[in-house]
Amino acid sequence: MMPRKKLGGALGEMFKTALEPPVTEQYPFGRKVVAERFRGRLDVDPVKCTGCSVCEVVCPAGVITMVPVGKKTIGSREVEVKRPSFDLYTCISCGQCVDDCRFGALTLTHDFELAVFDKKSLIMKKALQVGK
Secondary structure, three states, X not given: OOOOOOOOHHHHHHHHHOOOOOOOOOHHHOOOOOOOOOOOOEEEOOOOOOOOOHHHHHOXXXXXXXXXXXXXXXXXXXXXXXXXXXXXXXOOOXXXXXXXXXXXXXXXXXXXXXXXXXXXXXXXXXXHHOOO
Protein backbone atom coordinates (compact mmCIF):
# COMPACT_ATOMS: atom_id res chain seq x y z
CA MET A 1 0.00 0.00 0.00
CA MET A 2 1.39 3.38 -1.05
CA PRO A 3 1.67 6.16 1.53
CA ARG A 4 -0.77 9.05 1.14
CA LYS A 5 0.61 12.46 0.34
CA LYS A 6 -0.35 15.43 2.42
CA LEU A 7 -3.34 17.29 1.07
CA GLY A 8 -1.64 20.69 0.96
CA GLY A 9 1.81 19.48 -0.15
CA ALA A 10 1.87 21.64 -3.27
CA LEU A 11 0.87 24.81 -1.44
CA GLY A 12 4.32 25.22 0.08
CA GLU A 13 5.96 25.01 -3.34
CA MET A 14 3.43 27.45 -4.77
CA PHE A 15 4.17 30.06 -2.10
CA LYS A 16 7.95 29.65 -2.57
CA THR A 17 7.76 30.38 -6.30
CA ALA A 18 4.98 32.99 -6.24
CA LEU A 19 7.37 35.93 -5.89
CA GLU A 20 9.97 34.73 -8.41
CA PRO A 21 9.99 36.36 -11.88
CA PRO A 22 8.38 34.32 -14.69
CA VAL A 23 10.70 32.18 -16.79
CA THR A 24 8.42 32.01 -19.81
CA GLU A 25 9.78 33.83 -22.86
CA GLN A 26 7.48 35.94 -24.99
CA TYR A 27 8.43 33.85 -28.03
CA PRO A 28 6.82 35.32 -31.11
CA PHE A 29 7.55 38.84 -29.85
CA GLY A 30 11.17 38.22 -28.94
CA ARG A 31 13.67 36.35 -31.09
CA LYS A 32 14.72 33.04 -29.57
CA VAL A 33 18.49 32.59 -29.24
CA VAL A 34 19.56 29.03 -29.97
CA ALA A 35 22.71 27.21 -28.90
CA GLU A 36 25.72 27.26 -31.21
CA ARG A 37 25.42 23.54 -31.99
CA PHE A 38 21.65 23.72 -32.62
CA ARG A 39 20.54 21.71 -35.66
CA GLY A 40 17.72 23.43 -37.50
CA ARG A 41 16.51 23.53 -41.11
CA LEU A 42 18.68 21.85 -43.74
CA ASP A 43 20.14 24.05 -46.48
CA VAL A 44 22.04 23.26 -49.68
CA ASP A 45 24.54 25.26 -51.71
CA PRO A 46 23.57 24.35 -55.29
CA VAL A 47 26.93 25.47 -56.67
CA LYS A 48 28.87 23.06 -54.42
CA CYS A 49 26.44 20.15 -54.92
CA THR A 50 27.71 17.65 -57.51
CA GLY A 51 24.70 15.32 -57.46
CA CYS A 52 26.76 12.39 -56.16
CA SER A 53 23.73 10.88 -54.33
CA VAL A 54 25.62 10.14 -51.09
CA CYS A 55 23.16 12.27 -49.10
CA GLU A 56 20.22 10.25 -50.43
CA VAL A 57 21.89 6.97 -49.47
CA VAL A 58 22.81 7.97 -45.90
CA CYS A 59 19.57 9.76 -44.95
CA PRO A 60 17.85 7.64 -42.26
CA ALA A 61 14.51 9.42 -42.71
CA GLY A 62 14.50 9.09 -46.51
CA VAL A 63 13.80 12.77 -47.11
CA ILE A 64 16.26 13.20 -49.99
CA THR A 65 15.27 12.24 -53.53
CA MET A 66 17.58 12.50 -56.50
CA VAL A 67 15.72 14.07 -59.43
CA PRO A 68 16.95 13.79 -63.04
CA VAL A 69 17.62 17.25 -64.49
CA GLY A 70 19.23 16.40 -67.81
CA LYS A 71 22.09 14.60 -69.50
CA LYS A 72 25.79 15.33 -69.70
CA THR A 73 28.40 13.98 -72.10
CA ILE A 74 31.56 12.65 -70.47
CA GLY A 75 34.02 11.41 -73.06
CA SER A 76 32.03 9.21 -75.41
CA ARG A 77 29.27 8.41 -72.86
CA GLU A 78 26.09 10.27 -72.09
CA VAL A 79 25.34 10.31 -68.35
CA GLU A 80 22.12 11.32 -66.61
CA VAL A 81 22.58 14.26 -64.24
CA LYS A 82 20.61 14.15 -60.98
CA ARG A 83 20.15 16.79 -58.28
CA PRO A 84 18.72 16.43 -54.75
CA SER A 85 15.25 17.48 -53.63
CA PHE A 86 14.71 17.69 -49.85
CA ASP A 87 11.43 17.10 -48.00
CA LEU A 88 11.97 19.32 -44.95
CA TYR A 89 8.59 18.30 -43.55
CA THR A 90 9.91 14.87 -42.58
CA CYS A 91 13.58 15.81 -42.01
CA ILE A 92 14.71 14.86 -38.49
CA SER A 93 17.74 17.23 -38.58
CA CYS A 94 20.12 14.42 -37.66
CA GLY A 95 22.96 15.89 -39.73
CA GLN A 96 24.02 12.59 -41.32
CA CYS A 97 23.83 14.07 -44.83
CA VAL A 98 25.87 17.10 -43.72
CA ASP A 99 28.56 14.92 -42.17
CA ASP A 100 28.86 12.68 -45.25
CA CYS A 101 28.82 15.41 -47.93
CA ARG A 102 32.43 15.57 -49.19
CA PHE A 103 31.83 18.83 -51.02
CA GLY A 104 30.43 20.87 -48.11
CA ALA A 105 27.20 21.54 -49.99
CA LEU A 106 24.89 20.80 -47.06
CA THR A 107 24.52 22.67 -43.76
CA LEU A 108 22.10 22.72 -40.86
CA THR A 109 21.00 26.28 -40.15
CA HIS A 110 19.73 27.79 -36.89
CA ASP A 111 16.30 28.31 -38.45
CA PHE A 112 13.66 26.30 -36.59
CA GLU A 113 10.49 28.10 -37.64
CA LEU A 114 9.02 25.70 -40.17
CA ALA A 115 5.31 26.16 -39.48
CA VAL A 116 3.43 26.40 -42.79
CA PHE A 117 -0.13 25.93 -43.97
CA ASP A 118 0.86 23.65 -46.85
CA LYS A 119 3.51 20.99 -46.17
CA LYS A 120 4.33 20.81 -49.88
CA SER A 121 5.95 24.22 -49.49
CA LEU A 122 8.62 22.53 -47.34
CA ILE A 123 9.99 20.56 -50.30
CA MET A 124 13.26 22.32 -51.11
CA LYS A 125 14.14 22.20 -54.79
CA LYS A 126 16.91 24.77 -54.57
CA ALA A 127 19.56 22.42 -56.02
CA LEU A 128 17.42 21.64 -59.08
CA GLN A 129 17.60 25.23 -60.34
CA VAL A 130 21.38 25.39 -60.88
CA GLY A 131 22.56 25.47 -64.48
CA LYS A 132 19.13 26.37 -65.90
